[in-house]
Amino acid sequence: DIQMTQSPSSLSASVGGRVTITCRASQSISSYLSWYQQKPGKAPNLLIYAASSLQSGVPSRFSGSGSGTDFTLTISSLQPEDFATYYCQQSYSTPYTFGQGTKLEIK
Amino acid sequence: EVQLVESGGGLIQPGGSLRLSCAASGFTVSSNYMSWVRQAPGKGLECLSVIYSGANTYYADSVKGRFTISRDNSKNTLYLQMNSLRAEDTAVYYCVRGLGDGLGLDYWGQGTLVTVSS
Numbered sequence: 001d002i003q004m005t006q007s008p009s010s011l012s013a014s015v016g017g018r019v020t021i022t023c024r025a026s027q028s029i030s031s032y033l034s035w036y037q038q039k040p041g042k043a044p045n046l047l048i049y050a051a052s053s054l055q056s057g058v059p060s061r062f063s064g065s066g067s068g069t070d071f072t073l074t075i076s077s078l079q080p081e082d083f084a085t086y087y088c089q090q091s092y093s094t095p096y097t098f099g100q101g102t103k104l105e106i107k
Numbered sequence: 108e109v110q111l112v113e114s115g116g117g118l119i120q121p122g123g124s125l126r127l128s129c130a131a132s133g134f135t136v137s138s139n140y141m142s143w144v145r146q147a148p149g150k151g152l153e154c155l156s157v158i159y160s161g162a163n164t165y166y167a168d169s170v171k172g173r174f175t176i177s178r179d180n181s182k183n184t185l186y187l188q189m190n191s192l193r194a195e196d197t198a199v200y201y202c203v204r205g206l207g208d209g210l211g212l213d214y215w216g217q218g219t220l221v222t223v224s225s
Contacts, residue, residue, distance in 0.1 A: 034211030035153075042150065043201055043218055049211035087152055091209050094165040096142070098152040 002026050002090050006099035012107040017078050021102045023071045023088035035064055035073045038101075039084045047086075048073065055059035080106075109133035109214045111202045116219030118133035123192050123223075129185040129216055130201030137180045142212060143187045145198040153198075156187065157205075170196075192223045 013019045023033065031051040032041035036044035046055045048064035051071055061076045075082055083106050088099040115127040127143070140159045146152050153211050155174040157165040175188040185202055202216040 001202075027201050029210065038152075043215035044212075045215070046206070046211045049206055049213075055211070055213065059119045089152070089154075089211070091211065094157065095167050096154040096157070101151050 001095055001103070002093060002097055004088055004097050004099040005043075006086075006088055006102050008102060009100065010103040010105065012105045013078055014107045015078055015080055017107075018074065018076045019078065019104060021073045021086055021088075021104075022074070023066075023099050025069045025071075028068045029090045029092035031067050032090055033066065033071045034091065035062075036087045036088045036089065037082075037084045038087065042076055045086060049100055067091060075104075109204065111204065111214055111216035113200065113202050113216040113219040116200065116221045117154075118222045118224065119192055120225050121193060121223055124188070124190045125192065125221060127187040127189065127200055127219060127221075129187075131183045131185065131202075131204075134204070135180075136178050136183050136185055140208065141176075141178065141185050142203045142205060142216075143174075143176060143185075144201045144203050144212070145196075146201070146218075147195075147198040149197075155200075158185070159208075189221070192221075194223050197221060197223050 005024045033051045035048040038044040052064045086102045110132045112130045142157045143155045158176045173191045177186045198217040203212040204214040206213040
């Protein structure tokens with residue numbers, strides 16, 4: 001199975017700030033990488049697919065990059081509604097594994 | 108508008124069975140790959156099973172041989188038959204639509220809670 005490792009596991013940041021979350025795959029997954037946001041008690045929401053494609057309706061302050069084994073999610077100009085948990089997921093091969101999550105908190 | 112509405116969760120004793128249903132609207136279930144993803148309390152996400160448009164299926168090792176994914180095209184509904192349930196199967200179960208082969212999961216149901224306990 002492909003292991004997905006996110007870092008950091010948690011971080012705090014200020015409204016208006018910029019954050020970067022990293023996801024590393026245990027083997028190359030090309031660009032088959034998605035990012036999700038999840039708020040407490042809610043289902044996850046797709047932000048980025050194919051490593052860098054912005055899902056329809058997602059604000060442009062979210063961006064993704066990377067290929068192969070190393071990927072990043074960047075949120076520029078943090079808004080209050082962005083404080084949530086973020087997950088990466090590979091869809092290169094089954095099982096379609098998720099990272100362990102990164103909890104973004106308000107500083 | 109795409110909607111996924113799960114039902115069938117609840118409290119079940121260890122060793123019991125449940126069938127989850129996911130009624131889809133706004134698209135055709137058989138035209139997309141569909142997945143069941145679960146989240147244990149306070150934990151991360153686990154992709155349990157996938158059914159592709161061509162009807163091929165996949166199962167995580169944790170549920171292989173116990174869970175069965177299926178769909179009823181006439182009802183545009185996805186199912187997850189869960190047998191031999193264990194305490195560690197306690198989780199919120201989400202029905203999810205695949206954006207496209209090898210791409211992300213773009214629509215999620217609201218989730219249904221399955222609690223396995225005596």
